[in-house]
Amino acid sequence: MMRHCCATMDDSVPLLSPTTEGSTMGEVSATKSLPAAIYFLILLSAIGGFLFGYDTGVVSGAMILVREDFKLSIEWHELIVSATIAAAMMAALVAGPASDRFGRRPVILCASLVFLAGALVMGAAPEKVTLLVGRIIVGIGIGFASMAVPVYLSEVSPVELRGRITVVNNIFITGGQVISAVVSGIFSEVTMGWRYMLGLAGLPALLQLIGSAFMPESPRWLISRGRDAEAMKVLEKIRPKDADLINEIEVMKAALAEDTNQRGLREVLSSAPVRQALLVGSLLQLFQQISGINTVMYYSASIITMAGITDKSLAIWLSAATSSMNFFGTFLGLWLVERLGRRSLTLGSLLGTMLSLFVMALTFQMAYINSPKVTFPNSDSHECFADSCGVCTSKSSCGYCFMGDQNDILNSTCLATDETSYNEMSVTGWCSNSTLINDGQVTFAYDWCPYKYAWLCIMGLAIYLLCFSPGMGPMPWTINSEIYPGWARATCTSITTSINWTANLVVSLTFLTLTELLLKHGVFYMYMGLAGLGLIIFFFLLPETRGVALEDMENLFSKPLSSRFRR
Template identity: 85%
Template sequence: MGEGSAAKRLPTAIYLLTFLSAIGGFLFGYDTGVVSGAMLIIRDDFKLNTLWHELIVSATIGAAMLASLGAGAATDRYGRRLVILSASLVFLVGAVVMGAAPEKVTLLVGRIIVGIGIGLASMVVPVYLSEVSPVEIRGRVTVVNNIFITGGQLVSSIISGAFSEVPMGWRYMLGLAGIPALLQLIGSAMMPESPRWLISQGRDADAMQVLEKIRPKDADLKNEIDSIKAAMADDSRQGGLKEVLSSATVRQALLIGSLLQLFQQISGINTVMYYSASIITMAGITDKSLAIWLSAATSSMNFIGTFLGLWLVERLGRRSLTLGSLLGTTVSLFMMAITFQMAYINSPKVTFSNSVSSDCSADTCGVCTSKSSCGYCFMGDRNDIMNSTCVAVNKTSFDEMSMTGWCSNSTLLSDGNATFAYDWCPYTYAWLCIVGLALYLLCFSPGMGPMPWTINSEIYPGWARATCNSITTSINWGSNLLVSLTFLTLTEVLLKHGAYIDLCVFLKITVGLLLVHSRQHLRLQ
């Protein structure tokens, strides 16, 4: 019988378990995507400055990093099922707190709670899926989690678009995450424990009962239990950090695994997902609802690209797919940098100087909006700007609609309808930035999205796997936190094109390091 026939004989329970477990990945993806659109509205409602914007976005990542560090010990002590159950409950509580938040501090607390749930789920769900899946379909089942992540990002973008024009719509965007969390909470209460964990606790009879439910009727369950015991006996030779670093081969593998996880995040993927709607508004799309819907359209590229990766990985190999993905993301980030650079160079003139504040003296819109305390008032459209000025604004308390009204009634401008631009400039070719954003996601998702996790699961010997994966997972979350916490500040200090050129430089360094080390030490195909 071939692999396809074996898969057809599998009981429905294994598909149900896969679905319920992978909801954890969906919740991770949903939160990653929904915060992008929600923050456009929250920023105005709560009068957030750049620091608070970054804190609210990044608090989830920091909490997830800390929670994932303790998740490994918790899953070994209490079992995989109980940790999944706990992650669902924590995420449900966090979603309720976020949706009901009356002010920014409560919202921050809700984001931290959600981060704890994500950290637990990101550690335990892949482990549980790999341990309950039959060997012949284990690879495909574990990849399901990645598909659920990108699917969650796409669904969240659609939800954000649907509620973008609803009063206080961000509450629905964030609060609706509680529905899949509740579904997983109910489902995980009925899920069986991992057979491997039961055997590790000396509960062979319980493990046999679980396997009888999730394996074909003709499966050799005794042989599978014996194989699990043999693998666990081999893994009992686990080494700590000292043993890992004392082995030259494992050190080289750990270097590549760490670089892959580090540069997956430094390449800017979660920055793009967290701030995609903000990036689109920076490009000159003034309508928030349109910006959120365009963010949803670009998110679909990430979802489609995941399936493209499934199709290409066995044809191109892990190494070629990863390096090709890196090259594509470098080109697309460079394209975005050039677009923002051209918008800055070709930004419209300031026709009236602002005598109220010398800090906002500027001759072009690009110079004006590069200052965090200034905004650009103009009349006309992006192709025909008649009058304009650069004005001071209190970024912690300004309201965009009131500033637009002030611009319209300003004596510096002719009476009529005016537009206020706080962090963008009118630019005819803003669509090029959106194309670059979509291209980036399409290039990232087949290779640099799943491959760091796949490669890290394959390149370590059994005795070093737990230690090395713990190190590389922490590096992933830590670098994710660093990038997301500093991105908006970088766009103010280095300007938008500078921030993207910075990411491109990191990517080129990565390509060079991987070209040298992966072929020489890991022989990745």
């Protein structure tokens, strides 16, 4: 059969990991190769993942500067951060029906356009309301991309490499978070540097917008619309020369023929196999968030500060270093996803996540128990009357004021804070003018206590990201993109993506409140317990989907639970 493809699209390149006969399931024969077009599609569509990661990561560093320039209250700070997540949650619900009606490609293209508009609005925002609008616009782009990109990648991928190709999207997400941390560090000392941090997201958005003009539609979506000839042309460009394209199309058509009259949420819930798949997919997205990942990502600099690192610049760069663990760990997932399988990688990741959360919780608990005493109890304020730094800083309206360095505290007290002292420099000035302390090096610790083993918390943070990133980072997206039949894929993926963003919003909005109610170590013990609960649930519910064709997923979830674990 003649291949309708230009020379650049027809040039073949080696597979991600060619192997010889007898290798583990899911590996591809060394005699086959994929055309360059599939790599172009992977790169182009995964830019949406990069924007997703960059825009969710950059807000941590940018808001340190924004709150000073715009004199933001704590409520406005939380609103600007959470507005993006809320918008993404709503947009993900819209993206599913839109991608079914108009196609996967238009939704990705729309996400690029929205990203570009949002970046321009944020970078030029003259005041806080405009900045809020820009964050909402970006959230819409994130919601579209986070739903459409994994589905698109899953549908254009060969079954043998589907897991690895969908993990590439997560590599771009974590890469975007690392780049955002580095950019935040570079522009942290620049006047109005937050404009550059937020506005630079427009460059990759513009690149993807231009590239989307050359991106073909998903062949499965084309077949669902009776456009078989177009689907054949797409497959000729993105499959090896010796691939049986006619058989692949016939398999897709047979699956779609059975599903012609089954569409919408009512049909999803009335089908037992799809309902079970939706339950597993929803739980994966839920536990990805409630095991604490976005608390760690959004508040990594704050967690490092809580551990006793007082220098802001050092805290930002340490946050970038720990974020890089998330990025490099995702490559480990890319290497293992077709070797260990989705199930083993997910369970192993949750186990490592539990252990690292335990290290972080124990470190914060020891810092609380062994926190330095208050030399001069504040008799003027009942609210800030405390006998130790741990008790003092556990109250959001109080902070520990001490003279000397962390290893040799000379005098200390517990003082009240308010919105006018939200800027740390003004608090330090107020603290140093106290009648109790009138000379020497003075530090105001409003959310941390001096502790000589604070480095253990940073180590736990790095281990957490290294364990989370290969499994619980990419697997909820990978598994959700492949476990539903074609007629239900967009609907179910939009539901589970929305659940992810809803849980993300709840965790992000409650973290600081929970640290006051449960104390810092109590919060991390809670996340550890939730990760353990997820480990138990997925041990019994999560099937192995490695090597299963998309058209066979419904049959997989029709089998008894005990027969789904191994292949």
